Structures are given as structure tokens and as C-alpha cells.
Amino acid sequence: MKKKLILLVLICAFVTTSCFEDTDDNPRTATTLEIQNFIYRGLNFFYLYKADKPELANDAFASDEELNSFLASYDSPESLFDFLTVQQDRFSILVDDYIELENELSGISKSNGMEFGLVRYPNNPSNVFGYVRYILPDTDAESAGLQRGDIFNTVDGQQINETNFNELLSQDNYTIGLATLNGNTITPTGESVSLTKQQYTENPVYIAKTLDVQGQKIGYIMYNSFIKDFDNNLNAAFANLKSDNVTDLVLDLRYNGGGAVETAVDLAGMITGQFNGEIFYTEEWNNDRQEEYAENGLFDASISDGSAINSLNLNTVYVLTSDRTASASELIINGLNPYINVVQIGENTTGKFQASFLLYDAPAPNFTRSQANPSHTYAMLPLVFKTANVNGNTDFIDGLPPDIMIDEDYANLGILGDVNEPLLSRALSEIVPGFKPVETRHVQNVFEEISESKANSKLHQLMIAE
Known part of the structure; x- marks a missing residue:
């Protein structure tokens, strides 16, 4: 290539x-x-x-x-x-x-294990509360007993607000003050939890399981980042689903801000498998580089290390999304849409269709690490090309709209991977005749989510090419 x-x-x-x-x-x-x-x-x-x-x-x-x-x-x-x-x-x-x-x-960063979102108070929008999305295993947050759905509104005794949240929560050590959310009211409980960040390697395949719903085998994968170092883990998860003879797949990308383009291509092949060699995406570079560098991204049959892809050969996939679903996650949805039925459930995605790659201070055209100027450690990840699917769909700056709109209720998040978790239950109701989804309230017009734990990552919502 x-x-x-x-x-x-x-x-x-x-x-x-x-x-x-x-x-x-x-x-x-x-x-x-x-x-x-x-x-x-x-x-x-x-x-x-x-x-x-x-x-x-x-x-x-x-x-x-x-x-x-x-x-x-x-x-x-x-x-x-x-x-x-x-x-x-x-x-x-x-x-x-x-x-x-x-x-x-490579998936290595400092973490205390608490992955969270930050939301404005509905009655005082300058103030902010946090909600726990999920807890990473073998971390301080897990040891402290924090769980998905926990609410916090202070850090080190200070009310979180729209101007201090980044400074307070980027510290290596801090103490959160817990609260409850009842309707639109946030009330402190008086309890607190102290957390410490350490270097941590996160496996982005957070949950991979087969659900038996009224006798129907349905795969569920919560995948939180497209990291090439874990391609084998993702492929192994699909091998398990394949051996379980799943007939349907729910792919949970609601907290996935993106990552490696190559991994997105591989994931598309794991979901399908019947389109090898066909165009998954096309590229548009600047005018000077288009002729030399642009090429089509093709469905293929192997992951980056050469291992055969474990394909489910599906004709329909159910994808859970939020407004934090971005870049490589959106590439999956957009790239698969012309080929199979992609049922998107949740919220409108971010709107990130451009890819970047890492440039070091080295001679053009490669700007390689091996030739980098040793007298500094600056580097860039500029946008270098935009992607389109085989039908030419691109420039979705306002994101990809869901087929079924449902947002997370911070007071009733449910347990990830459980059939009664609201977004998953809504997907299951599309798959299994007679399955009744969990009722939820619409909160988008009441609450505004303004940031998240992953926003401090330098790779936040980037799509990385090679």
C-alpha cells in the first residue's frame, strides 16, 4: 500500500x-x-x-x-x-x-479506572455533575467499589463547574463527592471516594458475550476503542460468537471515540465476511497528494498480524451509539451501510469522517520516527484525508442520525450487557419478536453532556491511518 x-x-x-x-x-x-x-x-x-x-x-x-x-x-x-x-x-x-x-x-495511559461523562445541572447550567459510565477492571475505582450509574458532583470538596472540571479531574489524585439524581435534582450524599491514577493498559473489548433471548442466540460486544494492539482480542471475541452460532449481533459503540482505520476495516470483516475485496471506504486527500496517496480501503480476510478474520457473515447489525461515538466508529456504520442493514440505535454520532497519521520532525515525504530530529519531541496528528463509503457518502459534519432514537437516562443507566439495559433492550426488541424494551424517559432536552473522561486523551475522537 x-x-x-x-x-x-x-x-x-x-x-x-x-x-x-x-x-x-x-x-x-x-x-x-x-x-x-x-x-x-x-x-x-x-x-x-x-x-x-x-x-x-x-x-x-x-x-x-x-x-x-x-x-x-x-x-x-x-x-x-x-x-x-x-x-x-x-x-x-x-x-x-x-x-x-x-x-x-498502544492503549497505555494513566487511569484510576473510572470512566465518566460530565453533565450540566438542568437548573443551574454553570454547575456540572459526573456519572460513572463503566469501571475498568483491576483499578483503584474497582477496588473502591464504584459502579456504573454512580453520581458525583464535587472534587476535593469543590463543586464541579463548567470552568474547573478539566483541572480538577486531570489530577493524578483526587476525591469525588457522591450524590444522587432524582428527576432533575442532584443531592449530595455526604460520602466520598478517593482515587489514584496509575499507568494502565485498557483492553477495548470491554464485554463480549452471547445472550440467549427466548431461544435466540444474540452476540453482544461493547467495544470502546479501535486499538491495533488488541486486534487479536477482538478477533477472538468474534471466534467465540461464531462458535456459539449467534444469528444476530449488537455492537455497542456508544462510548467509542475511534482509533485505527485498519482495525475498523477488520471489524467490518468480522461482522460480514462475504464482501472481501470490495470497497469499504474511499479517500480524498489534498490536491497535491490525491493522485499519489489516495487508495480504496477494501474488505479483507485477515487482521494486521496475518491471522484469519473470524467472520459472522451477517446481513444485519445493530449498532448502539451516542454523541460520543466518533471517527472509526462512524466509519463502521457508514462503510457497512451500502452492503448490509445497519440499524443504528441511540443518539446522533459526533460527525468525524477525517483520518490522521503521525508526523515527526523528519524529512518529507515520510516524516518518520526513525529520522526524527532528536532535539525535541514535538509531533503532529493533522487531518490528512477524509473518508467516504462506496456510495460517496461523506461530510456528515452533524453526525450520523440513528434509526431509533433513545438516549441514556443518567438516573437509570442499567447494567451493561444485561438484557434490561435500556439501549440493549431496545435493540433486542428489534431482533426478538415480542421482546419488550425497558421504558426510558427522554433526557436530551433536559441535560447537556459537555465532556467525558476520555476527553483528556490526546487521541480523543481521532481516526488514525498508516
């Missing part, structure tokens, strides 16, 4: 720090101008929206001196990056520590 020449290969995946430090016994620090020159070169070469930024045109500057003068007019790499990325771009990122970023690409 042409774009395999653009390496997102994490050459020193678990020894990145030593790899960086050994490059020079007497390392120097890069100048701001050097880093800004890298940012300009990378965006000039690959940025999807290059044509919308006159300063990125190939003839924008008459000489290197003129370019350097322009770059020097910005006081930091971050301010230059912000200027050169366009207003409609919500997702391109610049980081000053690519070692931390590489770890996140």
Missing part, C-alpha cells in the same frame, strides 16, 4: 524514552523556529485543508528568508499550529511529547 510508506510504526513502542535519550550523549534543545519549520513543512505537504489556507500554498513565500520571517512572527509552535489549521478542523492536534502519544496509541 502506498501510504504504508508513511510510517505510523512505533519503532520503540515500549522503550521510547531510552530510544530518544540515546540518540545523542549531549543533546541540544531545538529552537522554536526549527519546530515551527517542521509544523509548516508537515502541513504544507499533507494537510487535508491546505487549499483553504493561503499561507500553506506552495508559492506563498518567495524565499526561505520570507518563510522564516513569517514563522518567527508566532511566539510558540502551538500558536502557529492554531493559525495554520482551519476553523472547521476540530480534530488536528500538535503534541510536545510524542513518547506519551505513542503510549496512548
Whole structure:
């Protein structure tokens, strides 16, 4: 594949720090101008929206001196990056520590195990409460006995609000104050739980099980991130469903903000299997790169390590979504839609159809880790191409709308993977004749969800290509 020449290969995946430090016994620090020159070169070469930024045109500057003068007019790499990325771009990122970023690409980050959403008080929208979505195994939150559905409204004794939530909850150590939600009223209980973050590797295959509902075998998978290092885990989960002879699948992507494009292609093949070699998605790059780099993403029969995909050969899949469902998750829905019946249940998705890949400060066109400038650790994940399905559907900036609208009731979340969990029960009612779904109240017009625990990840809602 042409774009395999653009390496997102994490050459020193678990020894990145030593790899960086050994490059020079007497390392120097890069100048701001050097880093800004890298940012300009990378965006000039690959940025999807290059044509919308006159300063990125190939003839924008008459000489290197003129370019350097322009770059020097910005006081930091971050301010230059912000200027050169366009207003409609919500997702391109610049980081000053690519070692931390590489770890996140492998699923490694600091976590206390409490995955949560943050919601405005309906009667005082400047204040915020948190609700626990799920608890990661073998973490501090699990040891503390926290559960899905727990409500909290303070951190270290301070009321959470729209301006302090990120600062309070990004700390490595904090204490949450528990509360109850009754109707629209949040009431403190007086109980508190102290939590500590540690380095943690999250398996994104959170739940994989076969449900027996009125004699019908239905697969349920809650998949929370498209991380290539866990492709075998995902494939093994589908092997189990296949051996159980499931006839239907509910794929829960409600908290999945995306990840690797290649894993999305593999997951599409696990759901189907009858379309190998056909187009799953197409690509649109900037005008300078389109002819050389654009290629079709095809359904295939093997995962990244060459293992055969365990395919269910389904003609219908039920996908649970929320407004936090993004990028590679949306690629699954959009890419499968022309081929099989995709029944989307939940909320409108985020609206992220563009892909990125990791650029280091190295020579064009590859911008590789192995050739990275050793005097700094800046790197970029700019948007480089947008995806469309085989019918050309793309640019869904307002997200993908559900076929069946149902939102989560923070006061009645249910147990994930249980047939009485509201979203799952609604899917089961579509599959099993006579199955009655759990009744829920509509809360979207009452509560506004403003952030989540994964928002602190540098990879939040990104779709990563190689």
C-alpha cells in the first residue's frame, strides 16, 4: 500500500524514552523556529485543508528568508499550529511529547479506572455533575467499589463547574463527592471516594458475550476503542460468537471515540465476511497528494498480524451509539451501510469522517520516527484525508442520525450487557419478536453532556491511518 510508506510504526513502542535519550550523549534543545519549520513543512505537504489556507500554498513565500520571517512572527509552535489549521478542523492536534502519544496509541495511559461523562445541572447550567459510565477492571475505582450509574458532583470538596472540571479531574489524585439524581435534582450524599491514577493498559473489548433471548442466540460486544494492539482480542471475541452460532449481533459503540482505520476495516470483516475485496471506504486527500496517496480501503480476510478474520457473515447489525461515538466508529456504520442493514440505535454520532497519521520532525515525504530530529519531541496528528463509503457518502459534519432514537437516562443507566439495559433492550426488541424494551424517559432536552473522561486523551475522537 502506498501510504504504508508513511510510517505510523512505533519503532520503540515500549522503550521510547531510552530510544530518544540515546540518540545523542549531549543533546541540544531545538529552537522554536526549527519546530515551527517542521509544523509548516508537515502541513504544507499533507494537510487535508491546505487549499483553504493561503499561507500553506506552495508559492506563498518567495524565499526561505520570507518563510522564516513569517514563522518567527508566532511566539510558540502551538500558536502557529492554531493559525495554520482551519476553523472547521476540530480534530488536528500538535503534541510536545510524542513518547506519551505513542503510549496512548498502544492503549497505555494513566487511569484510576473510572470512566465518566460530565453533565450540566438542568437548573443551574454553570454547575456540572459526573456519572460513572463503566469501571475498568483491576483499578483503584474497582477496588473502591464504584459502579456504573454512580453520581458525583464535587472534587476535593469543590463543586464541579463548567470552568474547573478539566483541572480538577486531570489530577493524578483526587476525591469525588457522591450524590444522587432524582428527576432533575442532584443531592449530595455526604460520602466520598478517593482515587489514584496509575499507568494502565485498557483492553477495548470491554464485554463480549452471547445472550440467549427466548431461544435466540444474540452476540453482544461493547467495544470502546479501535486499538491495533488488541486486534487479536477482538478477533477472538468474534471466534467465540461464531462458535456459539449467534444469528444476530449488537455492537455497542456508544462510548467509542475511534482509533485505527485498519482495525475498523477488520471489524467490518468480522461482522460480514462475504464482501472481501470490495470497497469499504474511499479517500480524498489534498490536491497535491490525491493522485499519489489516495487508495480504496477494501474488505479483507485477515487482521494486521496475518491471522484469519473470524467472520459472522451477517446481513444485519445493530449498532448502539451516542454523541460520543466518533471517527472509526462512524466509519463502521457508514462503510457497512451500502452492503448490509445497519440499524443504528441511540443518539446522533459526533460527525468525524477525517483520518490522521503521525508526523515527526523528519524529512518529507515520510516524516518518520526513525529520522526524527532528536532535539525535541514535538509531533503532529493533522487531518490528512477524509473518508467516504462506496456510495460517496461523506461530510456528515452533524453526525450520523440513528434509526431509533433513545438516549441514556443518567438516573437509570442499567447494567451493561444485561438484557434490561435500556439501549440493549431496545435493540433486542428489534431482533426478538415480542421482546419488550425497558421504558426510558427522554433526557436530551433536559441535560447537556459537555465532556467525558476520555476527553483528556490526546487521541480523543481521532481516526488514525498508516
